Amino acid sequence: MRTGYRPRTLVRELVMIAVAIMFLFPVYALVTLAFKDPEQIANKPLSLPDPPSVGSFGEAWQSASLGSALLNSTLITVSSVVVLIVLGSLAAYFLARTASRLSYSLYILFLVGIILPFQLGMIPLYQLVNDMGLLGTYQGMILFYTGIQLPFTVFLYTGFIRSLPADYTNAALIDGASHLQAFGYVIFPLLRPITGTVLILNAVHIWNDFFTPLLYLGGSGRETVPVRVFAFVNEYTSDYGLVAAGLVLAALPILLVFLVLQRYVIRGFSSGLKG
């Protein structure tokens, strides 16, 4: 109850802070590890690094080739999300604004994709991508993410468009604009709130995905961050300081983006699923 800050509120505050400290223990262990030299790791596993050494970071950055991995991840994530937004919003606009048996069946067909686990088609798709010569390419990954994430994207957009009044496009179309122009200039700007949600949910999912990039990009030189980190950690398993530095560096970019955009990210995750 928000009836002022009472002693009970203080107790609650202290309990929650204690929970947060316990929650952060693994992060503390990892970050301090990254700043320690092997001798400190062996003798003082839980203390603060004294003196802190930053040598592991440069070495981890090099060994895991994180620079190019970040570039690959960014390229694949940005392209996939752009294609998803364009294809998803266009399809949803048709599905939401057409009252025919065809559009209803199509909508249901897209919904099936939300509950269909991709493992069922995993092997035939791998062969298909191989036959198309897209294994180990950016295009293959962008195609994959677009197809896999379209059902959810179409679902979010369709729900949102149904709640919009129809009048805007009608006016533009009577003025003689083509359907694509009416969509691009009139409808799409109105979709901004749901486009934000679509962007955040898809970007986080694609950035962090592991299974498919491992299969499709392994050994191609175009590996994304999680795939490089996986290979790097398995190669240097026993060098704890180096592994910890690599993990910290690899997690840092998305954590920074999250801290800057925290309100939007949390809102996207908590609202997008209500449909």
Added chain:
Amino acid sequence: MTAITTAVRRDAAKAPRRRGGGITPPWFFAVPALVVYALVMLYPSIVGAGSAFTDWSGVGEQRSFVGLENFKQLVHDDQALGAMRNTLLLTIAIVVVQNGIGLLLALGVHTGIKSRMALRVIFFAPVVVSPVMVSFLWKYVYNPAPDAGLNAALNAIGLGALRQDWLGDPSLAIWSVAFTVIWQCAGYSMVIFLAGLEGVPQELQESAMVDGAGLFARFRHITWPLLAPATTINVMLSTVGGLTLFTQIIAMTNGGPGYATDTLSTVLYKQAFVFGKFGYSTAVALVLAIFVAAVSFIQIGYLRSRETTA
């Protein structure tokens, strides 16, 4: 808008006509999405479901129909049966504990405490990090050495007797993996419960308090029923997440020790890409798909019935 006004002159003759209350967008808007979706999901899934009844080895197109042979093999395959059991245990543990903790965090954060915004960010942060990295972080925490990670921490607070080989002990490993997933995703449950809590009217709580309802009674009769939609979403998300668990297993235990932490997803992956038994692998995938579809349908039906009675 200038583009639209120039278009007026150019396309005036082709202006689409009104039909009924609104203008129907052209069908070709849906075509690109449908083509990509059909290529990446529908077609491979149909082929996959079909190959579950063949002896396809994955090399070339050579495959022959073997009926239910793969499924017969499956019910006698200790690794696959163990994986099915592990998948169900992991899913139950994750659904119950992750959502329980998520709810407690949400209730704790949804109060007048000063640190609530910072706490929200802290508890949610692991959600945006790759499960691969979270798994490796916990793999270090679970280090079997007595003077590292969790064991060192237990020792430091005088609980040295509780030190374990967290991932190496076959009866413990699966719960250690489950806890990693719970640690990463509890913040996700929390923000969905928080969105639900924001919809609980303050006046209702206050009038119940005036009527003498205690904290628990108010939760039981006001908050909990109003959290029904958030609960359904959380249960659904964590169920599907648990049933398809893969990355955390591969990164932390690779299914071991023995088969102690194999899940349906890791088994079908190994059968296909380690042993080259594609037909058998897709049979396992079909079982997984049926699990996921069944759970989704039950939960969607439950959600609907709840919404109509509300």
